[in-house]
Amino acid sequence: MKRMKMSALKLSIIVPVYNVEKYVEKCLESLCGLRIENEIIVVNDGTKDSSLEIVERFKENHKNENIIIISQENQGLSEARNNGLKAAKGEYISFIDSDDFVDTENYEKFINEVIEDKVDIGIGRYKKIIEKNNGTELECVTEIRNYDKGEIRTGKEYFDIMYRNDMHGPEVWDDIFRREFLLENGIFFKKGRMHEDEIFTAETLLKASKVRFYGIYYYNYLQRENSIMSTKSLKNYQDMEKNINEIYDFMIAEKDSRTKKLLEDEIHRLYKIIIKHSKDYKEENAIFRKNYSKFLSEHGENKLKKIVTRIKKSIDKKIKKIKSS
The missing domain is CATH 1.20.58 (Methane Monooxygenase Hydroxylase; Chain G, domain 1)
Structure with a gap:
């Protein structure tokens, strides 16, 4: 396969949006101010509430940020991420869920270390947050993946390490991926499928040559009622x-x-x-x-x-x- 030219953009942040009017502004606010050449690709997945209007207003009020809005008919999280990935131009890809938010300073630190190491996959750490008092308060209930920075290894070696140390987690939002690595291996999310991270993570680890754990908490995962993951069908x-x-x-x-x-x-x-x-x-x-x-x-x-x-x-x-x- 013909090798792609290195992008001047260091990072593409892909944020699928669907019925998150209560959360999306906090998410986007946490992604602003990064001292890294980046683009924030918001993929409107046919949202039925005022999320799109909130994003458009946010973009208008943050013209110094490189915010791109893509709209599609509702096709689900997987296809929203896929379309964001196809439009992305950054050297690295970060998938952020629009009801979550990041610690901006730690996120920037994490990204810089991953870029410097030139790994295929950088694996971060996250905190699980729950809503209290009808969403007026947030509480950190646990910190996930209690480990420090590791060595650069193959994806298969880290697959082994994760299982031996009870650290396996298929979620993609606390990792970043080298875009060229994903495209050269044809790795996308399965359209219309729930638990889409499970296969995506397995395939990337099986094919990655350079992977590293980073002992940096940067992602805040919000466990809320009526989310995809809290409702089992x-x-x-x-x-x-x-x-x-x-x-x-x-x-x-x-x-x-x-x-x-x-x-x-x-x-x-x-x-x-x-x-x-x-x-x-x-x-x-x-x-x-x-x-x-x-x-x-x-x-x-x-x-x-x-x-x-x-x-x-x-x-x-x-x-x-x-x-x-």
Whole structure:
């Protein structure tokens, strides 16, 4: 494939927008003032509330910021991100959900370190925030991924590290990606699919040559009522099984035995989640169980090894807590 010219823009921030009139201004405000050549690509996914008007007014009042607005008929989060990625010109891509917000100073620090390292994927840290008193107050309930800056490794090596240290997280909004890496490998989100991050993250890690963890909290993930992730429908579980089928294909094609086993473990993990949480859909739950039984007959779990690993992780956490106290 013909190599693309290096972009003068360092960062493209892609922000899909759909019915977030209460949150989008705070999100955009947190992305302003970066001392990095960037563009903020807001993708209006056919929003039905006043979100678009808020974004347009924000752009008018922040002419010093490079804000681009793209509008499309409602096609879902995946396609909004895809269209933003296709329009992007930055060297790196950052996907930000429009009901979340960043710590601007730490975000800038994170981006600068990733650009300096020239990695394919930079992995950050995030805080989980919940709304209180009808959204008038925000509370940080937990800080996710308790680790410091790591070494530059391959994506497969970090896939292994994440599982061994119970740090696996498929979300893309606390990572940034080298645009050329994504385009050269044809990596986009699955159109119309929920839990779209699961496959995107797996595929990027399997194909990335240079990945690094950065011990920088910059992303604030807002857990709110009626969000996509807090409302579980049958489609959630059906789409998770679609992800499983694609991960299975990755597993079959994988030549590295350790990575193949990790992908197998991921299938076990996802099937257990589906079966546990889809009990309200009795007919479909039975199908999920049948499909998992078939997978188990060919790829049984090493339960003793899992118990030993779980005990080791628990001991390591307690030791780390004692040392930090």
